[in-house]
Amino acid sequence: MPHRKHIHVIGLDEFHLAELQTVRNADEYVFHPLVDYDHIVLPPAYDIPALLAEAREDLDNAPAVDAIIGHWDFPTTSLLPILRREYGLPSASLESVLYCEHKYWTRLAAAEAIPECTPAFQGIDAYHDAPAEALELAYPFWLKPAVAFSSYLGFRIDDEAKFRSAMATIREQIHRFAEPFRHILAAANNHATLPGDGDGATCIAEGLIHGHLCTLEGYVFNGEVVVYAILDSVRGANQVSFLSYQYPSALPEGVQQRMREAADRLLRRIGLDQTPFNIEFFWDEEADRIWLLEINPRISKSHCPIFEIATGASHHEVPIDICLGRRPRFPHAEGRFPxxxxxxxxxxxxxxxxxxxxxxxxxxxxxxxxxxxxxxxxxxxxxxxxxxxxxxxxxxxxxxxxxxxxxxxxxxxxxxxxxxxxxxxxxxxxxxxxxxxxx
CATH class of the missing domain: 3.90.1170.30 (Pyrimidine nucleoside phosphorylase-like, C-terminal domain)
Known part of the structure; x- marks a missing residue:
């Protein structure tokens, strides 16, 4: 058997280890946990210096470091380019990843690259003394921290009373992501040129967008943007809570193609490369308009078993291939269900x-x-x-x-x-x- 590649996976658990073992040539890999699951997935607080120290110690003591991958949200996505750079592995730049992590910065880039897909938006300091006076956006709108995930601290705002209440709640809890993001920014100071406006304590207010929500799964390899699948995201009556993710998408092919083209333009604008990604778009069928929701510089962990069931392998295969310097060949139709x-x-x-x-x-x-x-x-x-x-x-x-x-x-x-x-x-x-x- 050829030399087995040592793949280090941030926050590896038994569920995703089983998914990793479905990829092609899995017997040629040794999967190692990198950073304890409980330290990276929903801990009471994210201690960035401690997480980096833990990761470096594990990697320095490893038999080999052929790839470093991860499928969790922030801060995993920001730790990856830092660690990959240090260990000489192919990686997206930290600058491009931070454009994805920070939803306000994402909107700034989208306003330049795909203005037709970008709603009205405004950045607001969570600690502003009088946020209602600084507000320029008309009601109603959606309010959320610029750095967070899973709709955490996200609110629909219909009037000033709801705005003041939501801002008070956000102000009490935004430190959960604002503080670790500041540590990541400190690591980026010598390596990235980022917008001067906004930090981890920034909120984003943006015009309401709606329609059929879907996710484009893809990767960028040597500057080429490839979308290999589109999945529908079904939400409940509150238009916030996700009920299911379904593959393949039922959207018209013409709409799917327009989303692929918009994704290509945006990713080239922010310079994302050598990484998987997923991008969420709405299609407003009545207006026949496409709206960008957000970008994530990773595979969607929620889609891994979906791909294994429908195509025969988890798309963990994509980040493995990219980090090993290979063009992915995903998906392949060997699944059990259509x-x-x-x-x-x-x-x-x-x-x-x-x-x-x-x-x-x-x-x-x-x-x-x-x-x-x-x-x-x-x-x-x-x-x-x-x-x-x-x-x-x-x-x-x-x-x-x-x-x-x-x-x-x-x-x-x-x-x-x-x-x-x-x-x-x-x-x-x-x-x-x-x-x-x-x-």
């Missing part, structure tokens, strides 16, 4: 979880649906409002992945699986999978 999805069962009111599915209940469902993967995110006794990393309007109970014949078949399977999982709560609650349920 369509696949991730479903996110959600609860819309606070309650205490009184029952979670047993291992036996999950195994029985997997006997019926062999491709089914279930990750439960709550325990008995969990108070939903105390969960970390949730959006402002709902609580995610689990992640479910499975395949089907078509979108209707996927919906039928979702209802069946949730009946079998049988979550219980201390009071009747509204969910996206059943009539109000409770204790």
């Amino acid at each position: 369509t696949a999805a991730k479903f996110m069962p959600r609860v819309y009111e606070d309650a205490v979880v009184t029952h979670v599915p047993s291992g036996r209940a999950i195994r029985e469902l997997q006997e019926r649906f062999p491709e089914l993967r279930v990750t439960v995110q709550v325990q008995e006794g969990t108070r939903l409002s105390e969960m970390l990393g949730q959006d402002s309007y709902s609580y995610e109970l689990a992640s479910l992945f499975f395949g089907g014949r078509d979108a209707q078949d996927l919906q039928r399977k979702f209802r069946t699986v949730m009946d079998g999982l049988n979550f219980g709560f201390s009071r009747p609650v509204t969910t996206n999978y059943a009539s109000p349920v409770g204790g």
